[in-house]
Amino acid sequence: MTPRAKLVALRTIATKEILRFSRIWIQTILPPVITTALYFIIFGNLIGPRIGRMDGFDYMEFIIPGLIMMAVITNSYANVVSSFYGSKFQRHIEEMLISPTPNYIILIGYVLGGVTRGMAVGIAVTLVSLVFHPLNIHSLWVMFSMILLTSILFSLAGLINGVYAKSFDDISIIPTFVLTPLTYLGGIFYSISMLPEFWQRMSLVNPILYMVNAFRYGFLGVSDINLGISYAISAGFIVALYVFSLYLLRKGHGIRT
Amino acid sequence: MAAALKITGLKKTYKGGHVALKGVDLDVKQGDFFGLLGPNGAGKTTIIGIITSLVNKSGGEVSIFGHDLDTDPASAKACLGLVPQEFNFNMFDPVVEVVANQAGYYGIERKEAFQRAEKYLKHLDLWDKRRVMARTLSGGMKRRLMIARALVHEPRLLILDEPTAGVDIEIRRSMWQFLRGINAAGTTIILTTHYLEEAESLCRNIAIIDEGELIENTTTKQLLNTLRMETFVLDLESPLDHLPVLENQKLVQLDETTLEADICRDDSINALFAELSKRDIKVLSMRNKTNRLEELFMNLVENGNGNGNRTAP
Numbered sequence: 001m002t003p004r005a006k007l008v009a010l011r012t013i014a015t016k017e018i019l020r021f022s023r024i025w026i027q028t029i030l031p032p033v034i035t036t037a038l039y040f041i042i043f044g045n046l047i048g049p050r051i052g053r054m055d056g057f058d059y060m061e062f063i064i065p066g067l068i069m070m071a072v073i074t075n076s077y078a079n080v081v082s083s084f085y086g087s088k089f090q091r092h093i094e095e096m097l098i099s100p101t102p103n104y105i106i107l108i109g110y111v112l113g114g115v116t117r118g119m120a121v122g123i124a125v126t127l128v129s130l131v132f133h134p135l136n137i138h139s140l141w142v143m144f145s146m147i148l149l150t151s152i153l154f155s156l157a158g159l160i161n162g163v164y165a166k167s168f169d170d171i172s173i174i175p176t177f178v179l180t181p182l183t184y185l186g187g188i189f190y191s192i193s194m195l196p197e198f199w200q201r202m203s204l205v206n207p208i209l210y211m212v213n214a215f216r217y218g219f220l221g222v223s224d225i226n227l228g229i230s231y232a233i234s235a236g237f238i239v240a241l242y243v244f245s246l247y248l249l250r251k252g253h254g255i256r257t
Numbered sequence: 258m259a260a261a262l263k264i265t266g267l268k269k270t271y272k273g274g275h276v277a278l279k280g281v282d283l284d285v286k287q288g289d290f291f292g293l294l295g296p297n298g299a300g301k302t303t304i305i306g307i308i309t310s311l312v313n314k315s316g317g318e319v320s321i322f323g324h325d326l327d328t329d330p331a332s333a334k335a336c337l338g339l340v341p342q343e344f345n346f347n348m349f350d351p352v353v354e355v356v357a358n359q360a361g362y363y364g365i366e367r368k369e370a371f372q373r374a375e376k377y378l379k380h381l382d383l384w385d386k387r388r389v390m391a392r393t394l395s396g397g398m399k400r401r402l403m404i405a406r407a408l409v410h411e412p413r414l415l416i417l418d419e420p421t422a423g424v425d426i427e428i429r430r431s432m433w434q435f436l437r438g439i440n441a442a443g444t445t446i447i448l449t450t451h452y453l454e455e456a457e458s459l460c461r462n463i464a465i466i467d468e469g470e471l472i473e474n475t476t477t478k479q480l481l482n483t484l485r486m487e488t489f490v491l492d493l494e495s496p497l498d499h500l501p502v503l504e505n506q507k508l509v510q511l512d513e514t515t516l517e518a519d520i521c522r523d524d525s526i527n528a529l530f531a532e533l534s535k536r537d538i539k540v541l542s543m544r545n546k547t548n549r550l551e552e553l554f555m556n557l558v559e560n561g562n563g564n565g566n567r568t569a570p
């Protein structure tokens with residue numbers, strides 16, 4: 001395939017992926033917006049004032065970046081895992097497998113779908129947050145780059161889950177037992193400086209902590225973690241997951257008999 | 258000139274140990290209309306799966322128009338179009354997108370992709386349905402959608418795995434017409450079917466596979482010639498009270514007014530009629546008892562590799 005033809009194939013896959021979740025926006029975009037709005041109301045508005053200040057900010061201000069991040073993580077992941085599993089289940093993944101489109105184009109196409117959904121939800125949730133608190137912007141560049149890296153990372157993770165999934169149940173096991181706990185413990189609702197020393201150190205093995213903190217730095221200019229480490233960890237995970245996904249596709253794991 | 262398809266020593270053992278292919282060799286010439294026949298579970302879809310890179314082979318080689326599938330998969334795949342046995346498009350996509358997206362996977366620009374989708378959907382009489390969700394098509398329409406999808410990048414080799422299963426007679430005939438047309442225009446076609454009439458009428462060459470082995474590979478004509486006996490059913494004007502005994506012809510009485518006669522291809526049917534006339538037996542009509550190819554097929558498959566553990570035919 002010529003580079004031009006590969007680009008066309010990539011555009012085709014990405015467009016298809018984006019149309020897929022856009023057509024069912026009531027199931028894909030609306031729910032995270034509603035859930036996050038509830039978090040804003042309950043934790044930010046009702047309970048927040050009693051909690052007092054966190055790292056020198058209103059509790060509401062403090063949790064907004066983390067909640068946006070949480071919505072982006074869940075939705076990038078969910079988009080790719082359900083789309084990829086669906087294409088295995090209905091077997092239309094075969095349309096791509098028989099074509100000359102290389103595996104890495106297929107992979108990037110799915111990731112673009114996940115990133116777009118993550119971003120769409122991220123923007124929607126950010127708009128909702130404006131109702132509760134004016135937007136703090138410390139560094140737009142950090143905000144944008146971190147959210148992009150995070151959505152790429154979790155799109156790749158979703159794809160790997162989709163490759164291994166053998167039933168519809170399998171696509172919710174990782175989100176329920178791994179992703180949600182890691183996100184909740186990833187410093188969305190608290191600063192790890194509040195934790196006893198042991199738990200602070202334990203928290204550092206959670207990759208999501210680095211992303212949440214870097215993203216929050218983009219808003220507030222404070223972070224529990226060194227920014228460079230956050231970028232290095234995100235980039236490291238992306239490279240590792242990319243290589244692994246490509247390996248799975250090449251081997252045809254779960255898609256070729 | 259490279260063969261459209263060249264398969265050597267193709268083997269497949271599925272996970273769990275089932276041996277689906279035991280070393281199949283097959284050559285399909287460019288421009289051919291080739292039939293791949295065999296009973297359920299013979300391994301036809303497995304062969305096609307390997308050719309189209311949906312199934313990992315356990316051994317052997319595949320080359321498509323001279324492009325080796327292992328060393329130059331992109332060129333090999335670009336030559337192929339597939340109409341699979343089972344529906345495998347996104348049921349929730351609009352019909353036109355199923356076809357246009359497939360073109361996209363072959364690097365055909367979006368605008369051109371939609372023009373081609375229009376062309377082939379019109380050919381297959383589905384243009385009216387272009388905007389509906391693929392799920393809502395009838396079974397026969399879904400098959401035609403898969404044909405349109407397989408043609409959109411104008412492949413040199415079109416592989417159809419039971420394309421006419423569940424398609425009504427009228428549409429089947431028009432599909433035959435359509436396939437003959439694209440074959441005449443230069444597309445090599447490989448077809449599997451359980452309708453032997455279909456194979457007889459479309460295919461120039463036929464391979465028969467059974468239990469993962471090739472048991473016949475020749476021209477359709479040659480294949481039919483090997484069939485020496487034909488069975489005819491004769492409907493008589495008036496009931497017989499006893500079965501006439503003829504000199505060189507064994508007859509079987511099915512009921513009062515129906516006889517069955519096996520006739521050797523070398524003998525003339527006239528002899529039979531002369532004998533019957535002599536006995537004042539009038540024949541009203543006569544028909545071939547079975548599709549000739551069907552008969553042959555049964556013989557081959559039953560005797561071909563008679564290890565006797567075959568379940569229902």
Ligand SMILES: Nc1ncnc2c1ncn2[C@@H]1O[C@H](COP(=O)(O)OP(=O)(O)OP(=O)(O)O)[C@@H](O)[C@H]1O
Pocket residue numbers: 257271272273275276277295296297298299300301302303304342
């Ligand atoms: N994914 C699979 N895993 C294990 N065994 C399989 C798989 N797919 C096919 N088989 C087995 O391989 C054999 C050949 O199957 P295949 O689908 O190639 O037959 P076929 O000739 O296409 O039959 P049909 O006319 O029914 O379509 C069968 O015994 C089948 O059960």
Ligand SMILES: [Mg+2]
Pocket residue numbers: 301302303342418
């Ligand atoms: Mg089959």
